[in-house]
Amino acid sequence: MWERGRPPRKQRPAPLILPASALVSPPPPRFVFPRSLFALAARAMPSRRPSPVILLLLALAFALLFLLLSPSAPSASRLSHSFVSTSPSSSASSPPSPVKIYLYDLPSKFTYGVVRSYMSARGPSGSPDAAAVLADEELRYPGHQHSAEWWLFKDLRRRGPRDRPVARVDDPAEADLFYVPFFSSLSLVVNPIRPPAAANASDAAATVGPSYSDEAMQDELVEWLERQSYWRRHRGRDHVFICQDPNALYRVVDRISNAVLLVSDFGRLRGDQASLVKDVILPYSHRINPFKGDVNVDSRPALLFFMGNRYRKEGGKVRDTLFQVLENEGDVIIKHGAQSRVSRRMATQGMHSSKFCLHPAGDTPSACRLFDALVSLCVPVIVSDHIELPFEDVIDYSNISIFVDTSKAVQPGFLTSMLRRVSSERILEYQREIQRVKHYFEYEDPNGPVNQIWRQVSMKAPLIKLLINRKKRLVERGTNETDCSCICSTPSEISTAG
Known part of the structure; x- marks a missing residue:
């Protein structure tokens, strides 16, 4: 069942480890004219020799049908639009109003x-x-x-x-x-x-002042x-x-x-x-300095890196188990550490020199660490069964990260053996794709997350207007409805809300 107001979580694809030859795009499909159309035309033809006018009309009809069915042809809507208006101004589509x-x-x-x-x-x-x-x-x-x-x-x-x-x-x-x-x-x-130290209670009251x-x-x-x-x-x-x-x-x-x-x-x-x-x-703001170099595997000797609080509650309890199964692996760096300047320097060095960065759930499914890894060109290994990620309509996270089910990640030897099978060529592909999209996670970039957040917000505006109008009609009909029931829980409710 869906949670109220929330679509079901998408199933994350299992990591695919493919040879380079398997990454070649398949050839485009060839257009084959349906043989049944020729048969239909033959039956429609009279037994005697047809007139030139009929032949010309048939040729035009077949040419138009070929244009409509061909994969490389313009869409039907664009084609019909060109028949309606041929003025230069109508061919250029104007961007949507903000x-x-x-x-x-x-x-x-x-x-x-x-x-x-x-x-x-x-x-x-x-x-x-x-x-x-x-x-x-x-x-x-x-x-x-x-x-x-x-x-x-x-x-x-x-x-x-x-x-x-x-x-x-x-x-x-x-x-x-x-x-x-x-x-x-x-x-x-x-x-x-901690409140500032004071010699006695009266000094403390005078020093601290009104609390926030x-x-x-x-x-x-x-x-x-x-x-x-x-x-x-x-x-x-x-x-x-x-x-x-x-x-x-x-x-x-x-x-x-x-x-x-x-x-x-x-x-x-x-x-x-x-x-x-x-x-x-939204994406968190990264806390460590971005990696300034180019894609590279040789300068990243560590297989997997993690630094953060080992002991969390609720969904983050898996961290302690991951520490237990990973801390004795020779090419894995996994350290307990809280937020501090020293920790950030150590995290920067670790992420910049590792091929993969572990991202287990904390007290909630996501954390800043994921975006630290991305700006470091360190391929994230996401161990979080209920994570939702920013801008999923423009970013395919399966091209820049690896998703692992929690039940598999905690099995001794599973993570390290899986990651060691990923070829250097595949790691470089991950890094190149991260380079291509990492501006979406850098708030300093004028075309970065701020612009994307506003785009996502603007996409909600038509739905909000739809729900407001629906609420108005229900009130006009005298329907007694609680406020929160106006939050659609399924896509079908969205389509019927108008």
């Missing part, structure tokens, strides 16, 4: 204020608050794997080129969608892990939105939130579940809160 998006002017406490709070919480105790005196445009978002919220906000603020999938509008009455730019992932980690509350910020955000007429109009169905951290907006997610959610995976979200139908999967 979806109009309105950027909410939230109180700055939800955007730049979150950055200031983060910097203040991590500043030396008793030192002046440097973030407080900086202008908004001088603030820098901290290095963070969930920095997509910063990149999308800055992109809308600077009003990118007009050929983008979305165009920012100043009048909300013109908007198709409304973007809510709360830095929800950074807000989640504003408070320092992410939960209070979430409540205030939704209360602010609920006062906005455009939120109330459709109960937020045409609004867009980014909550890339799996725990971001956890307190209010039920109150905003009608909206389009920009997430990294659905690991902590129920089927009635998030869905592939209405939501968008």
Whole structure:
């Protein structure tokens, strides 16, 4: 059965290890004129010698039929269009109009204020608050794997080129969608892990000052939105939130579940809160430096590399088992380590010098490590049975990574023996394809993930309009329907929603 609001997960293809000769494209199919058509024509011909006019008409009919049936012929729609209009202007198809998006002017406490709070919480105790005196445009978002919220906000603020999938509008009455730019992932980690030391309780109270509350910020955000007429109009169905951290907006997610959610995976979200139908999967920001060299196998002596927390909960428990079956392999580097500058340097060196990089599930199906591997030209080995990946309509992940079922990956010797059978030529093919698509995972690239995210968001706009119209008709008919039931759970519901 499908989860409510979520299509079934796609079956990942098993890794194919083929010789180079098997990768040659098959020859194009030859067109064979159906013999039955000749027989039909012969029966239609009169027994006496036909007139030249009939022969000419038959020849024209066969020529037109050949054009329509030939694989190299233009499509029927294009052919019919050429009969209707032969003007030069009609032959060039115009690009679709960008979806109009309105950027909410939230109180700055939800955007730049979150950055200031983060910097203040991590500043030396008793030192002046440097973030407080900086202008908004001088603030820098901290290095963070969930920095997509910063990149999308800055992109809308600077009003990118007009050929983008979305165009920012100043009048909300013109908007198709409304973007809510709360830095929800950074807000989640504003408070320092340990409060600054103080001589006694009174000094601590004077030093720390009022504490930051992410939960209070979430409540205030939704209360602010609920006062906005455009939120109330459709109960937020045409609004867009980014909550890339799996725990971001956890307190209010039920109150905003009608909206389009920009997430990294659905690991902590129920089927009635998030869905592939209405939501968008984002790539994490890579944390290590990209590999600058060319495709190569000889400079990568290690077979497989992994560095990360060994002990996780829920779906990430498989990591401990993988450590046990891999840590004694001679050409495998597998290390326990948390996020730190030293760990990132070690991870950079390891990924840049390994052929394959292991990507097991953590507490949720995906992690930043996958995108670190891709920008390192280290072929990801994905051990995660329920992973959804960004931009799957333009990226064939089977060409840039290897998927392994968890039940097989934990068998002693399975992973290493499988990877050793992959030829050097095949590894180079993986690396070349990663080179071709890795700009989709580099937020600094102007044609990278920001543009792709907006394209994915723009593709949701027609469906959102369809669901809003459906809801209106149900209300007009007096049908009693809960808000979440308007989230389609199957493609057939999408087709009937209009």
